[in-house]
Amino acid sequence: MANKRYVCIICPNSCEIDVEYSGKTLTKISGQTCKRGDEYVRKELIAPERGITTSVPVRGGSIPLVSVRSSKTVPKELLPNLIAEISKVRAAAPVKMGDILIKNVLGTGADIIATKNVPRKQA
Amino acid sequence: MITKTVDVAIVGGGPAGLSAAISAKKNGAGNVLIIERGENLGGILNQCIHEGFGIETFGEALSGPEYMQRFIDQVEENKIPYLLNSMVLEITRERKLLVASREGLIEINAKAVVLCMGCRERTRGQICTPGTRPAGVYTAGAAQNFINLKGYRIGEKVVILGSGDIGLIMARRLTVEGAKVLAVVELMPYSSGLPRNMVQCLHDYDIPLYLSHTVTEIHGKKRVEAVTLAQVDERFKPIPGTEKKIDCDTLLLSVGLIPENELTRNAGIAVDEITGGAIIDERMQTSIPGIFACGNVLHVHDVVDYVSMEGDKAGKDAAEYSLGKAKMEGAIRVKPGPGVRYVLPQLLSGEEDVLLSMRVISPARNVKISLIDKGRAAKTIMKPRVNPAEMIQIKVKKGELAGCKEITVTLQNGK
Numbered sequence: 169m170a171n172k173r174y175v176c177i178i179c180p181n182s183c184e185i186d187v188e189y190s191g192k193t194l195t196k197i198s199g200q201t202c203k204r205g206d207e208y209v210r211k212e213l214i215a216p217e218r219g220i221t222t223s224v225p226v227r228g229g230s231i232p233l234v235s236v237r238s239s240k241t242v243p244k245e246l247l248p249n250l251i252a253e254i255s256k257v258r259a260a261a262p263v264k265m266g267d268i269l270i271k272n273v274l275g276t277g278a279d280i281i282a283t284k285n286v287p288r289k290q291a
Numbered sequence: 292m293i294t295k296t297v298d299v300a301i302v303g304g305g306p307a308g309l310s311a312a313i314s315a316k317k318n319g320a321g322n323v324l325i326i327e328r329g330e331n332l333g334g335i336l337n338q339c340i341h342e343g344f345g346i347e348t349f350g351e352a353l354s355g356p357e358y359m360q361r362f363i364d365q366v367e368e369n370k371i372p373y374l375l376n377s378m379v380l381e382i383t384r385e386r387k388l389l390v391a392s393r394e395g396l397i398e399i400n401a402k403a404v405v406l407c408m409g410c411r412e413r414t415r416g417q418i419c420t421p422g423t424r425p426a427g428v429y430t431a432g433a434a435q436n437f438i439n440l441k442g443y444r445i446g447e448k449v450v451i452l453g454s455g456d457i458g459l460i461m462a463r464r465l466t467v468e469g470a471k472v473l474a475v476v477e478l479m480p481y482s483s484g485l486p487r488n489m490v491q492c493l494h495d496y497d498i499p500l501y502l503s504h505t506v507t508e509i510h511g512k513k514r515v516e517a518v519t520l521a522q523v524d525e526r527f528k529p530i531p532g533t534e535k536k537i538d539c540d541t542l543l544l545s546v547g548l549i550p551e552n553e554l555t556r557n558a559g560i561a562v563d564e565i566t567g568g569a570i571i572d573e574r575m576q577t578s579i580p581g582i583f584a585c586g587n588v589l590h591v592h593d594v595v596d597y598v599s600m601e602g603d604k605a606g607k608d609a610a611e612y613s614l615g616k617a618k619m620e621g622a623i624r625v626k627p628g629p630g631v632r633y634v635l636p637q638l639l640s641g642e643e644d645v646l647l648s649m650r651v652i653s654p655a656r657n658v659k660i661s662l663i664d665k666g667r668a669a670k671t672i673m674k675p676r677v678n679p680a681e682m683i684q685i686k687v688k689k690g691e692l693a694g695c696k697e698i699t700v701t702l703q704n705g706k
Contacts (some may be wrong), residue, residue, distance in 0.1 A: 182486035235340035
């Protein structure tokens with residue numbers, strides 16, 4: 169049996185959540201003030217996940233970069249591979265917020281989507 | 292000179308200004324105008340490409356640009372006009388605005404004005420860091436702009452002074468972009484950023500945090516070559532013998548934000564020395580009738596959702612003022628007591644429900660926050676933990692302050 173204190177990263181409340189666990193089995197949880205905190209800690213103990221945000225170059229855009237994010241969280245240990253994968257992408261203007269730049273990135277089930285509108289550069 | 296007349300003039304098109312404009316329009320102001328200095332609406336959110344915006348407002352974790360776009364869409368749907376590349380140079384007591392724009396000087400006569408100018412970063416000069424003046428010293432926000440909007444690589448080996456949220460976010464961002472963040476250095480014995488950012492920006496990437504430390508010297512002629520760190524004592528003086536030189540090519544500063552209130556001061560509006568923003572009443576009105584303030588120009592926020600909510604309130608109040616609706620009556624002064632850095636608004640009527648915003652001076656656990664009038668607690672709330680990085684809001688119902696004249700908000704051990 170082991171104890172651990174987590175700081176929930178879901179919302180700005182930053183709840184401190186205390187857990188008791190043996191191996192990967194959670195036996196006791198306290199300090200969470202909502203369901204999302206409960207879910208976060210359960211995942212964090214077994215298989216932590218994170219969202220990823222970065223930006224990729226746009227050809228012919230009004231600005232040089234478009235910001236992107238993963239459509240859902242992905243396993244934390246895959247972040248370096250994901251970053252490498254995203255760094256290969258080049259978008260072409262116009263890009264619309266929500267456009268999928270990589271579908272099902274590295275088989276995670278998450279898409280890499282644009283988070284900004286980038287219109288074509290005015291001639 | 293071009294002359295215009297508007298009901299509500301919004302100074303600044305960032306999150307506070309967009310919310311204030313939308314709310315002013317929805318609350319009956321016919322003629323609302325947003326005046327924005329930059330090339331587009333949205334302000335600083337353009338460069339905040341990380342997630343975590345909108346959890347309070349929309350129940351989802353959006354990136355800055357996505358959050359901002361939802362408000363820009365509402366501005367467009369409500370057909371609210373805006374001026375870009377236009378800077379307000381002066382605001383008078385009579386609510387006359389002088390604006391420099393691409394079309395030349397514009398004079399705007401406004402029935403009500405909402406100040407939404409945001410804040411700017413504290414720089415090296417303001418914290419007096421000794422050493423040479425090489426390239427490679429950036430404020431965290433400038434670095435964020437270069438990396439996220441321009442695609443520059445700003446450095447390879449980075450030290451970050453200050454653990455404010457932008458510093459923490461940039462520690463992660465630089466790591467993702469392939470740079471090595473060698474240290475985050477914080478003067479205080481605790482982080483000045485949100486705990487969630489400590490976890491997802493520093494712990495996730497094993498970036499070391501040096502608490503009670505500062506940068507005592509910057510080395511390098513053309514480019515930063517190293518910085519010297521030292522531990523500080525309880526009076527923040529470097530302790531001799533604790534110096535440590537770290538080779539690096541970049542120093543980022545995340546050492547605080549200053550509300551941008553030059554226009555406010557020049558207008559003759561009373562400014563609170565602690566928040567650096569205007570003194571306001573519960574209608575978000577400053578010491579000059581008809582001029583309102585909200586967002587980071589009023590006090591620096593840690594969560595944009597609260598900026599939007601404040602903008603929403605100020606926009607409504609400004610619209611009502613422009614329509615000649617009832618002004619605030621009565622006056623209960625509110626001031627910070629022991630353990631409390633500041634409380635807003637500073638003036639209440641006691642006749643409306645109101646939301647107080649406050650910050651504590653240092654982190655604490657199991658505390659009692661009380662609103663005290665003449666030795667009697669008119670209201671008390673309990674908090675399991677408080678942190679200077681996190682703004683605290685207290686809902687006060689009308690009637691709870693009945694008979695009060697001056698409220699002192701104090702922090703006490705709750706046990």
